[in-house]
Amino acid sequence: MFENKVVLITGAAGGIGIAAAKAFAKEGAKLALVDLKRESLEKAAATVDAKDILLLTANVSVENEVKEYVQKTQEHYGQIDVFINNAGINGEFKNITEQTEENFNNVFGVNVMGAFFGLKYVLQIMKEQKSGAVVNTASNGGLLGAPGMSAYVASKHAVIGLNKSAALEMAEYGVRVNAVAPSGVNTEMMRRIEKNAMGDQAEEARKAFEASVPMNRYATAEEIADLMVFLSSEKASFISGSYYRIDGGQGAT
Numbered sequence: 001m002f003e004n005k006v007v008l009i010t011g012a013a014g015g016i017g018i019a020a021a022k023a024f025a026k027e028g029a030k031l032a033l034v035d036l037k038r039e040s041l042e043k044a045a046a047t048v049d050a051k052d053i054l055l056l057t058a059n060v061s062v063e064n065e066v067k068e069y070v071q072k073t074q075e076h077y078g079q080i081d082v083f084i085n086n087a088g089i090n091g092e093f094k095n096i097t098e099q100t101e102e103n104f105n106n107v108f109g110v111n112v113m114g115a116f117f118g119l120k121y122v123l124q125i126m127k128e129q130k131s132g133a134v135v136n137t138a139s140n141g142g143l144l145g146a147p148g149m150s151a152y153v154a155s156k157h158a159v160i161g162l163n164k165s166a167a168l169e170m171a172e173y174g175v176r177v178n179a180v181a182p183s184g185v186n187t188e189m190m191r192r193i194e195k196n197a198m199g200d201q202a203e204e205a206r207k208a209f210e211a212s213v214p215m216n217r218y219a220t221a222e223e224i225a226d227l228m229v230f231l232s233s234e235k236a237s238f239i240s241g242s243y244y245r246i247d248g249g250q251g252a253t
């Protein structure tokens with residue numbers, strides 16, 4: 001489905017990012033993978049069988065670094081067809097009464113400003129091309145509350161807002177913008193959240209979190225990647241400005 005298409009993915013050394021890289025590569029895509037550190041990017045990229053892979057290090061919360069990773073992708077491939085705007089952090093686990101400005105700023109810096117900067121520069125290219133598809137990684141935390149995770153929850157609600165405005169602004173250029181809203185996904189982020197919530201009883205936290213999902217388990221990163229591939233494909237040609245729960249039924253409770 002993505003023969004001769006260029007797919008740019010942020011947070012590409014992480015669980016969902018690398019699963020997305022593999023899923024798009026399987027469909028014939030050329031990849032540009034962005035993450036904080038060269039070493040972890042190289043390790044992750046070594047597991048991907050793609051025609052062409054460009055590795056780029058950037059901190060997505062710094063506007064100039066985002067501008068640069070977008071420019072380098074455009075210089076290397078001459079086009080950007082799909083943007084998986086995915087890098088994110090969960091931040092510290094604290095109730096609002098103990099919440100800190102620093103944690104809020106850190107989480108918003110990556111999850112909101114990082115997503116915004118990515119949209120700002122990638123959409124300039126897609127607008128010019130008059131084609132393209134974006135998938136923003138939101139969360140069920142972008143739709144629901146979660147005790148102890150106000151910074152993350154507020155940041156992912158902001159991503160849903162960015163997603164809607166970007167879709168409206170880009171519709172006339174034939175560029176589609178959608179979001180995925182997963183509940184718990186079996187990645188390193190979930191391990192951090194379990195530890196933050198329950199310390200050395202992280203295994204108990206995992207069981208409790210999984211039990212709160214009607215399907216009684218976390219998603220796999222591959223399940224999220226499959227939804228990203230669908231939303232980026234021609235099969236989703238009339239879908240824009242939407243967000244998709246992928247949560248084993250949790251949103252229906």
Ligand code: NAD
Nearest residue numbers: 011013014015016036059060086087088139184185187189
């Ligand atoms: P992960 O921790 O495995 O991967 C996140 C990746 O983002 C890491 O490789 C990390 O280095 C990178 N990253 C973090 N800050 C960055 C920055 N400033 N600049 C560049 N890269 C940066 O987590 P994941 O589960 O793969 O998460 C991917 C996305 O999915 C995130 O936006 C997350 O909020 C979202 N999400 C995850 C879950 C879950 O349960 N795992 C659920 C819903 C949404």
